[in-house]
Amino acid sequence: MKTIMKVYVINGPNLNLLGTREPEIYGTETLKKIAERCQALGVNYGLDIEFKQSNYEGEIIEWIHDAINTVDAIVINAGAYTHTSVAIHDALRAFSGCKVELHISNPHLRESFRHISYVSPAVDAVVAGLGVAGYGHVIELLPYLLNCAENTEV
Amino acid sequence: MTKNKLLVINGPGLADLGNYDGNTYGDITLAKIKDKCCELCEQLGVILDFRQTNDEDEMFRAIAKDSDCYDALIINPVGYSRAASVEFELYRSAIKMIAHLHKPVIEVHITNIFKQGAEITKPLQVPEGEMGFICGLGVQSYLLAIKAVNKRLNDKQTSFHKQVRVYSSR
Numbered sequence: 480m481k482t483i484m485k486v487y488v489i490n491g492p493n494l495n496l497l498g499t500r501e502p503e504i505y506g507t508e509t510l511k512k513i514a515e516r517c518q519a520l521g522v523n524y525g526l527d528i529e530f531k532q533s534n535y536e537g538e539i540i541e542w543i544h545d546a547i548n549t550v551d552a553i554v555i556n557a558g559a560y561t562h563t564s565v566a567i568h569d570a571l572r573a574f575s576g577c578k579v580e581l582h583i584s585n586p587h588l589r590e591s592f593r594h595i596s597y598v599s600p601a602v603d604a605v606v607a608g609l610g611v612a613g614y615g616h617v618i619e620l621l622p623y624l625l626n627c628a629e630n631t632e633v
Numbered sequence: 634m635t636k637n638k639l640l641v642i643n644g645p646g647l648a649d650l651g652n653y654d655g656n657t658y659g660d661i662t663l664a665k666i667k668d669k670c671c672e673l674c675e676q677l678g679v680i681l682d683f684r685q686t687n688d689e690d691e692m693f694r695a696i697a698k699d700s701d702c703y704d705a706l707i708i709n710p711v712g713y714s715r716a717a718s719v720e721f722e723l724y725r726s727a728i729k730m731i732a733h734l735h736k737p738v739i740e741v742h743i744t745n746i747f748k749q750g751a752e753i754t755k756p757l758q759v760p761e762g763e764m765g766f767i768c769g770l771g772v773q774s775y776l777l778a779i780k781a782v783n784k785r786l787n788d789k790q791t792s793f794h795k796q797v798r799v800y801s802s803r
Contacts (some may be wrong), residue, residue, distance in 0.1 A: 604769030
């Protein structure tokens with residue numbers, strides 16, 4: 480029986496710029512800082528969190544493939560690939576663990592080309608528009624979601 | 634410090650989750666959701682007004698006219714969030730009004746509405762709104778919304794409002 484749950488937090492294109500671009504608007508928190516916070520939270524909740532970012536679709540797909548049978552949960556902020564990538568959709572469908580789609584803003588309030596998500600139908604849950612705090616909120620929920628996944632439907 | 638006041642409003646049909654087909658909602662009932670929400674709000678020191686209505690007029694009255702009575706709104710609009718429906722315009726105007734008052738709004742759904750088919754239920758697309766969106770977490774959709782909105786109300790430093798408004802204007 481596993482005691483430590485393994486989690487990938489996968490971030491897509493442009494999220495590496497978080498905190499460094501227009502900090503007066505987007506806030507000063509960098510992705511590195513968010514990663515540190517998530518990992519610290521993970522320790523409290525018995526989660527081994529690998530926090531990743533890539534600007535390359537193929538690399539994201541390979542991480543999802545790596546996760547099959549080795550990782551318990553994926554939290555994915557696919558950035559703009561959310562709205563374009565059937566390939567990421569397919570990769571996520573191949574991963575049978577717990578999957579949560581995360582966005583800092585709410586894409587449904589933005590331009591119409593962001594209203595379609597190829598990620599949403601391939602995951603268990605969607606959390607959007609809670610700001611960077613969304614990362615911490617989702618991490619805190621994972622132990623509950625992972626237990627539920629073993630016992631009953633959420 | 635004054636206590637934060639939340640209005641959680643549930644739309645048509647949510648009183649009868651047990652009557653839905655299949656196992657979409659598992660053994661979740663609105664009474665159970667309410668109990669969990671009350672429990673969490675007590676822990677957080679938040680005043681909770683938890684409502685359900687099958688009457689859309691009552692829903693808009695609660696959202697718009699009672700807006701003095703809450704600091705943030707959590708709404709499960711059920712299937713009424715179809716973008717093409719007449720009701721949507723009513724939601725839109727109510728939420729625009731709340732946005733104008735800078736009160737955060739979070740839309741919640743028990744199930745992942747995108748799995749069921751987005752043609753049935755769509756998110757409330759109100760660009761003027763300051764809205765979070767949570768679906769697919771069961772009872773936890775509500776509990777996460779309560780935690781997130783309470784944190785936001787307590788934390789004046791992180792400017793969620795500003796962030797989302799800037800995003801939406803692009």
